[in-house]
Amino acid sequence: xxxxxxxxxxxxxxxxxxxxxxxxxxxxxxxxxxxxxxxxxxxxxxxxxxxxxxxxxxxxxxxxxxxxxxxxxxxxxxxxxxxxxxxxxxxxxxxxxxxxxxxxxxxxxxxxxxxxxxxxxxxxxxxxxxxxxxxxxxxxxxxxxxxxxxxxxxxxxxxxxxxxxxxxxxxxxxxxxxxxxxxxxxxxxxxxxxxxxxxxxxxxxxxxxxxxxxxxxxxxxxxxxxxxxxxxxxxxxxxxxxxxxxxxxxxxxxxxxxxxxxxxxxxxxxxxxxxxxxxxxxxxxxxxxxxxxxxxxxxxxxxxxxxxxxxxxxxxxxxxxxxxxxxxxxxxxxxxxxxxxxxxxxxxx
Amino acid sequence: xxxxxxxxxxxxxxxxxxxxxxxxxxxxxxxxxxxxxxxxxxxxxxxxxxxxxxxxxxxxxxxxxxxxxxxxxxxxxxxxxxxxxxxxxxxxxxxxxxxxxxxxxxxxxxxxxxxxxxxxxxxxxxxxxxxxxxxxxxxxxxxxxxxxxxxxxxxxxxxxxxxxxxxxxxxxxxxxxxxxxxxxxxxxxxxxxxxxxxxxxxxxxxxxxxxxxxxxxxxxxxxxxxxxxxxxxxxxxxxxxxxxxxxxxxxxxxxxxxxxxxxxxxxxxxxxxxxxxxxxxxxxxxxxxxxxxxxxxxxxxxxxxxxxxxxxxxxxxxxxxxxxxxxxxxxx
Numbered sequence: 001x002x003x004x005x006x007x008x009x010x011x012x013x014x015x016x017x018x019x020x021x022x023x024x025x026x027x028x029x030x031x032x033x034x035x036x037x038x039x040x041x042x043x044x045x046x047x048x049x050x051x052x053x054x055x056x057x058x059x060x061x062x063x064x065x066x067x068x069x070x071x072x073x074x075x076x077x078x079x080x081x082x083x084x085x086x087x088x089x090x091x092x093x094x095x096x097x098x099x100x101x102x103x104x105x106x107x108x109x110x111x112x113x114x115x116x117x118x119x120x121x122x123x124x125x126x127x128x129x130x131x132x133x134x135x136x137x138x139x140x141x142x143x144x145x146x147x148x149x150x151x152x153x154x155x156x157x158x159x160x161x162x163x164x165x166x167x168x169x170x171x172x173x174x175x176x177x178x179x180x181x182x183x184x185x186x187x188x189x190x191x192x193x194x195x196x197x198x199x200x201x202x203x204x205x206x207x208x209x210x211x212x213x214x215x216x217x218x219x220x221x222x223x224x225x226x227x228x229x230x231x232x233x234x235x236x237x238x239x240x241x242x243x244x245x246x247x248x249x250x251x252x253x254x255x256x257x258x259x260x261x262x263x264x265x266x267x268x269x270x271x272x273x274x275x276x277x278x279x280x281x282x283x284x285x286x287x288x289x290x291x292x293x294x295x296x297x298x299x300x301x302x303x304x305x306x307x308x309x310x311x312x313x314x315x316x317x318x319x320x321x322x323x324x325x326x327x328x329x330x331x332x333x334x335x336x337x338x339x340x341x342x343x344x345x346x347x348x349x
Numbered sequence: 350x351x352x353x354x355x356x357x358x359x360x361x362x363x364x365x366x367x368x369x370x371x372x373x374x375x376x377x378x379x380x381x382x383x384x385x386x387x388x389x390x391x392x393x394x395x396x397x398x399x400x401x402x403x404x405x406x407x408x409x410x411x412x413x414x415x416x417x418x419x420x421x422x423x424x425x426x427x428x429x430x431x432x433x434x435x436x437x438x439x440x441x442x443x444x445x446x447x448x449x450x451x452x453x454x455x456x457x458x459x460x461x462x463x464x465x466x467x468x469x470x471x472x473x474x475x476x477x478x479x480x481x482x483x484x485x486x487x488x489x490x491x492x493x494x495x496x497x498x499x500x501x502x503x504x505x506x507x508x509x510x511x512x513x514x515x516x517x518x519x520x521x522x523x524x525x526x527x528x529x530x531x532x533x534x535x536x537x538x539x540x541x542x543x544x545x546x547x548x549x550x551x552x553x554x555x556x557x558x559x560x561x562x563x564x565x566x567x568x569x570x571x572x573x574x575x576x577x578x579x580x581x582x583x584x585x586x587x588x589x590x591x592x593x594x595x596x597x598x599x600x601x602x603x604x605x606x607x608x609x610x611x612x613x614x615x616x617x618x619x620x621x622x623x624x625x626x627x628x629x630x631x632x633x634x635x636x637x638x639x640x641x642x643x644x645x646x647x648x649x650x651x652x653x654x655x656x657x658x659x660x661x662x663x664x665x666x667x668x669x670x671x672x673x674x675x676x677x678x679x680x681x
Contacts, residue, residue, distance in 0.1 A: 071536035180624060181394075210393040211563065215607040215618040237536065240566070240609035244618060267611075281541040283566030285608040287589045290570055295542050299506050 021231050022060040027092035029053040029078050050303045052078040054255035065232040067246030074252040076235050080201045114144035117192035121204040123184035127176040134172035137191045144195045163190040182213035203235040239282050251275045254311040261337030271344040274312045318343050350421055355557050356382040361418030363404050372628045374400040376581040387558045389572030396578040402527050402561045406439050441471045444518020448530035450510035454502040461498035468520050487516050508539035529561045544571050565608045577601050580625050580636040583655055587662035597664035599641045
């Protein structure tokens with residue numbers, strides 16, 4: 001049975017324009033939960049599902065860094081995979097540069113893939129241990145650009161130099177285990193960028209790196225963004241890092257979007273109680289700024305049976321009766337700044 | 350040993366034997382842990398912070414061994430205890446909390462059994478009922494409903510499991526808890542709550558905590574003092590406010606500037622060039638000299654002493670020791 005959808009307002013967050021690279025419209029991804037024959041009989045054919053993404057709409061503009069933040073299980077990585085076409089949405093659609101991904105044949109989709117790339121968290125898991133770095137980066141070059149061996153090598157050497165792996169000739173023949181973690185992530189970045197994509201989905205790209213390496217990787221990603229005219233979808237759990245790179249940011253909780261807007265607005269005038277808590281929880285590397293605010297009670301509920309109404313209401317400090325019944329729609333509270341909370345105005349004061 | 354020091358590490362060296370040679374993961378490190386404090390031990394991967402934490406309980410096996418040093422815990426040198434005497438210290442007087450509670454808990458044992466088994470192993474005279482009562486009281490204090498004692502580890506959330514780990518340490522009234530990256534696998538809100546809990550336990554039970562972490566923010570949030578390690582050496586130790594306000598070691602200075610700060614207006618992060626050295630062949634002199642922006646000629650040959658800079662604020666850096674030496678020469 002279809003659930004009530006407060007669509008009209010959600011669409012408002014994704015007004016189409018010529019500057020939009022990606023439009024996500026009312027996206028849903030439900031993963032059915034494995035259950036036995038008897039259980040499904042008892043449930044009369046209704047199979048429970050994890051509502052990983054449950055009605056999300058937003059747009060990514062050309063040339064921006066769009067942040068997608070939230071805790072584990074909020075659905076942020078699933079959104080990234082849906083945008084890349086690595087997962088099929090249960091409902092809703094992803095429009096990439098004017099093309100609905102759902103309407104494409106596998107062959108067209110394959111060709112479109114050269115325009116969207118991904119950087120995952122763990123470079124060791126992303127690289128084939130038996131492939132040299134040169135081979136790993138040649139792979140997308142041969143598929144999407146050229147098959148000429150000399151030309152392939154030239155392109156790979158060029159990108160290796162660009163990501164700071166110099167002398168590139170030396171790195172070309174090395175295996176992933178022979179270089180450091182930070183260098184490996186540079187290889188992953190090089191492989192993602194070698195096809196000159198329009199969109200890069202970076203899913204926790206620096207989470208595995210050490211503090212001093214993180215700053216270098218972020219700097220590299222931002223320099224390459226300018227140089228190669230990239231657009232990033234930056235998926236992260238780390239709101240402190242997001243502050244340094246994102247132009248706009250969306251906060252997710254239990255498959256839904258709580259708040260989305262320009263980074264400065266969301267951080268300074270956050271008007272969703274969950275965003276507030278999340279920002280407050282980030283440890284500040286300065287003992288003069290120790291947190292005094294209490295944290296929300298309880299833990300994130302299951303995404304199989306999320307609380308009715310506003311998903312956050314059982315933990316919310318300002319929840320009232322209607323919050324457990326009416327699901328709040330995403331509405332524009334300030335220019336370009338959308339919030340899904342019935343009482344957002346109270347936090348804005 | 351002064352009465353306010355619970356644990357005093359002196360000139361500790363821990364070695365790993367590898368095929369490529371011997372790696373000194375902790376190299377001649379000295380550190381005091383004061384009674385009732387939360388001491389934050391920070392550093393990047395491979396700096397030796399976890400190896401140091403394990404050495405405090407003499408937990409090393411296999412390729413790792415303590416090559417030298419003294420471990421003065423509450424009046425006795427643990428290095429002088431036999432292997433058979435160590436279990437009375439481990440788990441009982443010193444508790445440990447690791448990053449991943451799922452690998453520390455037995456998946457087929459209920460939480461209650463974890464607790465009662467721990468209590469009765471160390472205190473065999475305690476009855477089942479009394480052990481159960483103590484367990485119930487303890488977990489409720491840590492914010493877990495007593496009914497949940499009958500659950501298995503997989504039925505609990507990550508934050509809850511980490512509370513169970515702390516309860517195991519407290520079940521025997523440990524004097525010191527060594528927490529190695531206890532919040533690294535937790536989400537920020539759960540992490541914040543766990544840190545609040547650590548502070549409460551410190552206040553309520555006078556618990557001493559060594560908090561090992563790569564997260565500078567976590568240390569700033571809860572620690573009383575902070576120790577910074579770099580390439581198997583202690584770089585700097587001092588009061589948390591002093592170290593953050595006025596870091597002495599150039600490595601600490603760079604590290605603090607490269608951490609994203611959500612409260613800061615600054616748009617740029619400091620980029621520390623280079624990488625920590627390979628500990629098979631550490632550089633001569635100061636280990637930070639190849640990356641140091643203030644490097645002097647002497648730094649390439651002479652190893653700095655770990656010495657006080659002002660009061661209780663220690664750093665291994667020749668910048669301060671050189672100035673001192675020059676002063677001495679002037680006056681001498």
